Amino acid sequence: MVDHVMSAAFAHPFLYAEISPKVEYSMTEYYKTLEPVIHALQVWDSHQLEKASDQA
Amino acid sequence: MIRNIVFDFGGVLVDWNPEYVFKDVFSDRAELDHFLENICTPDWNEKQDAGRSLSEAIRSLQERHPKYRKEIRLYYDEWTSMLGGPIEQNVALLKPLKANYRLFGLTNWSAETFPIAYDLYPLFGEFEGIVVSGEERLAKPDERIYQLLLERYGLAAAECLFIDDNARNTRAATVLGFHTLHLQSNICLKEELAHRGIRGL
Secondary structure: OHHHHHOOOOEEEEEEOOOOOEEEEEEOHHHHOOHHHHHHHHHHHHHHHHHHHHHO | OOOEEEEOOEOOOEEEOOHHHHOOOOOOHHHHHHHHHHHOOHHHHHHHHOOOOHHHHHHHHHHHOHHHHHHHHHHHHOHHHHEEEEOHHHHOOHHHHHOOOEEEEEEOOOOOOHHHHHHHOHHHHHOOEEEEHHHHOOOOOOHHHHHHHHHHHOOOHHHEEEEEOOHHHHHHHHHOOOEEEEOOOOOOHHHHHHHOOOOOO
């Protein structure tokens, strides 16, 4: 999944000509469409943690 | 099972706001907003968090906006006045949490200004390790800085709860398998941690 996020499908790389070259990434439109999915995953995870703590 | 709690600092444990400096510089609210939205922007500040030197940041911005030469210089000359101090209700949780969890910091912060804050606030001494973006020349939400934290301290993402006030940063952490808590202004951190089964509060 990490590689996917780093891939061109998710982010546009910009290479800066500096002494220590660095690459910055901006979110692609494609990645932005995933935001509600990731948010749903966060809500699901917090509920799972809550349920687990109730059962402990 | 959560074994580690990873904190963002700005907006979570430390109050930081450029307005604290510039509200006294600009008498007009619209001009203040214009300056912070179009001149000394969050994007410009983030470049310093990612490792650009303060002197280079000021010099290049002054060249682009000579009208604001003096105000741009103030951004770092008066930087400590942007610190509003520790967010006490959240800082008070650190010692109890430390009894049951390993605590880490993962912060987007300039390598040149973080040592100043570190010396000002004893709260930073509660952490087993702190990864500072400016020192690593990587900033959230770049996943490489999250991976760096995991590798440096031998952590598993699935055993970490990452707390940040920026949704962009918690989303990146979620993708990497962290448990996350997006600390919005209307949320009580202590209650949210308790809901997630965090012990000792």
